[in-house]
Amino acid sequence: MSAHCCDNENHQSDILDKKKSVQLKHTEDSHDDDDDGHHHGEQIASDQPVWIAHWNLLLSLFILTVVLVLEYAFDIKLPKLISLAVNGIAYLLAGWNVLDLAFRKIKRGDIFNEFVLMSVATIGAFSIGEYSEGVAVMVFYSIGEWFQDAAVNRAQRNIKALLDIRPDEVTVIRNGKAQVTKPAEVQLEEIIQIKPGEKVALDGELISDSSSFNTAALTGESKPDTKYKGEQILAGMINLNTLTDVKVTALFKDSKLSRILEMVQDATARKSQTQLFISRFAKVYTPIVFFLALAVVVIPYFFVGNYDFTDWLYRGLVFLVISCPCALVVSIPLGYFGGIGLASKNGILFKGGNFLDVMTKINTVIMDKTGTLTKGVFKVQKVVAQEIDEKELVRLAAVLEKNSTHPVAKAVVDYAGESVGNSVATQVEEISGHGLKGIVDGKEVLAGNVKLMKKFNVTFPAEIEQVVDTIVVIALDQKFAGYMTIADEIKEDAADTIKQMHALGLKTVMLSGDKQSVVDHVAKQIGLSEAFGDLLPDGKVEKVQGYKDQGLHIAFIGDGVNDAPVIALADAGIAMGGLGSDATIETADIVIQNDQPSKVVVAIKIGKITRNIVWQNIILAMVVKVIVLGLGAGGVANLWEAVIADVGVALLAILNAVRIQRINLK
Known part of the structure; x- marks a missing residue:
């Protein structure tokens, strides 16, 4: 991950490589690990028990533990060849995937990355006879990666689980009979039934008189929401009381919930500026520390009198291990996953x-x-007609307003009720910011604000412009015919x-x-x-x-x-x-x-919380790494301390990032 490229394709390839390195399964095709254009799909952990899925890593850890107990607890030194063979087996068990990824990345021209870095550091340790330390670096590094990827997978699953609440079955009324089918097989205009306690599977219009719904999964609010006949019902709501009928207005794939799920999936792939910076930083940082480690080995030769190549090579290897930037490159996107998840839990989609x-x-x-600061639920307050019956004025306006989805138009249509009948407006033209124009029963009808009247040079009483409420002015055949005042209600919050x-x-x-x-x-x-x-x-x-x-x-x-x-x-x-x-x-x-x-x-607030946690992780990782890098170059820190510092900082950063989703903002 330290070599994440800034372009999206290489970023996706590195994520796929990372999953391979810790033996996680991809939910989509993952047989071609070198495909840089692989879809950034959701990664999930293996369904197998941990001890089976990671048997090689656990066996390697067991061998390492036995060797260390023999050497340090019982002071039993294994013969060099036996020690090399035993530690070599443990090393390959723990690090085969890392070595494989390092080799494949080198073939692609990607030399400066954490897989190559860890391979060089551990092979170097073996070359100077530090077998158990080489195995330890690879084992603990792999364990750290295992936990890191498990955390990333969990964050991605949590984000999707917050919204993926679509039921697998739905009851649809066909030929007067109720039958259970898959939501994807239900067509537009069909009637579905939702039993009490059941989730709504599809978007639709309520045709029962009324029903109460729990909308918490969609909105983050647990307060029941009572819907009435004709109002919109969304997939993901839970019916609370009576058997309810809903007319389907959107196919399963087109429901708002389905589209939200697609947006959530896409959201985890869109990088923040901080993530892009860290990707660029890692791309520059890794080769720099690689050459600095080489300098730690070579430069003292010219200045140190009793220069010991093995000693300085060991220091260079420590430098390589601690320089691995995985704490940054994993914990930062994980922090943003957490922020997106926390927002979703609160009814906000980033x-x-x-x-x-x-x-x-x-x-x-x-x-x-x-609809933003007001409820967008308008009601006609007053009707004033001039030289025409009030009911007829309302009817003509409503026939025209049926062609608009604006809340004001809906208020006029609702007020007219059944008087609209089967009348249809023709030659309808919606003039943005003004209103509607059309032909109803042979009359040209204008219905909108005063700007519409001015646009068509219709003379109207001056006092109309002094009315505070929203107003629909109506003209028939270019002559002022009356108006309706309509009031909206300000939202409680x-x-x-x-x-x-x-x-x-x-x-x-x-x-x-x-x-x-x-x-x-x-x-x-x-x-x-x-x-x-x-x-x-x-x-x-x-x-x-x-x-x-x-x-x-x-x-x-x-x-x-x-x-x-x-x-x-x-x-x-x-x-x-x-x-x-x-x-x-x-x-x-x-x-x-x-x-x-x-x-x-x-x-x-969620944006600020996420930013704070991300920068906490950046500062923690950089401070610890700078300190241990100095100690390693000075010969104070050994490989054990280097790998513990690296893995420890990564795990602390991950735990810090994961806690975002547990924050309660209420």
């Missing part, structure tokens, strides 16, 4: 370790309003989230397409630093770019399709995963699965 780093640098949080952000020294800004009076009203209620309304998608982009030009590090939080461009522009793009559109979730770097803005504060 799409890569690099975004954990980004969140530690954020100083400005910019938010959309609807919005105000507290802004307070926490300010306590962290963050600037908070809201950008919205809603009118300025509504935006100002919400901003005042929750205490935002700044708020801007009447913004089209390009206006939001312009505002965010303006803040970036000031040198600020931006996190943008949104949920709608119109937020996707700004999310892509921000340093950290954050999507609300429940209400969020597919385009926004795909574009985002971080996904909040339960739509709570307070999770952004949690994400920042």
Whole structure:
């Protein structure tokens, strides 16, 4: 691992080589270990008992223990040839995989890596007669690698296990009968039944009157969530009380949970800047220490009067062993795995370790309003009609609004109820940031904000612009016909989230397409630093770019399709995963699965925790290595102390990294 290349393919090859060295199985094809382009799949430990899977290493350790007991406890010195044969067998048992990997890497032109380093150090020990020490270095090194890779595998499994909660079977209603089948075989529009206590297998729309669900596996929140007829149900939720019917709206492979799982798998392969730095550092560091070890052996010849080649070669070998940077190269990605896992446990999906780093640098949080700071659950408050019956006005608007997925449109359709009937709008045009235009029952209908009226030169009463609530203005055949006021509700944790952000020294800004009076009203209620309304998608982009030009590090939080461009522009793009559109979730770097803005504060804290632990490991490893390197070059430390220091530091760093997932942020 010390020779990890900075490009992704060589990084994947080194990981695959590492797994081979400790005899771990790959879940995919692993017969071609030299394939640098091998997929970075999940690594899992062997299903066999440890003593069978690692019999060679355990047997080598047993032989080493017997030899050491004979030599030091009973003062029995084995004849040189017997000692060489016994220790040689133990050495090959423990180190055959390492020697094999070293040889294959040398063939590929990769000379300066830990496998070659350990091979040179241990063969050198044998060449000067230090058989048991050579075996000990290889045994303890291999044991250390065994534990390191087991920890990496466990971290990867834990990340996936946090979300891989899809049931293997689902009950589907076909021809009036319930039958059990695999979720992947269920088609769109089919009806599935979820029994009390059963997990939902597919995304769908609730067709029962109501039901309560445990959404903890998706959102990190244990509080039951009651859903009502027509509301969205997601795979991974657990039905709590009554037998529930759900109409499937997404295939198994297209469910939000399946896509989240794919993102989690990809996340572990995306390196942070710290990981990239360590990879580059190891690539430079390893050849330097290799030549320094050579210098420790050669240079004293010209300056030391009683130069003893064997003594200085031994010191050079100690130098090689302690210089192995595996504590850094294993524990650092493990730290980021832990951060991603902790975030997943709290209902936050980081799409890569690099975004954990980004969140530690954020100083400005910019938010959309609807669906981000407010619930996005709109209800019609008032209808005002001019020269037309109120019910007819609502019906015409609802027929047109059926063609939009915007929460405001849904509120109009819900308010109209059954009066919409089978009417269909034609020539529908959605004008971003304005509203809808279409033909209903032979009439041209405009439904949207005042900007839509101005765009089509429709005259409307001036007092409409003074209304605080969200408003849908309606025109029929280019003539003002009335309006509806619609109110949204601020999320329970919005105000507290802004307070926490300010306590962290963050600037908070809201950008919205809603009118300025509504935006100002919400901003005042929750205490935002700044708020801007009447913004089209390009206006939001312009505002965010303006803040970036000031040198600020931006996190943008949104949920709608119109937020996707700004999310892509921000340093950290954050999507609300429940209400969020597919385009926004795909574009985002971080996904909040339960739509709570307070999770952004949690994400920042997780980023900082991860960074602190990673740097603790870097400092620990470097300090110990520098000290023991000095002692080794000075002839104070021996091979035993070198390997114990190397393996010990690696294990301490790994344990420190693993504890991230156990941190309780509540």
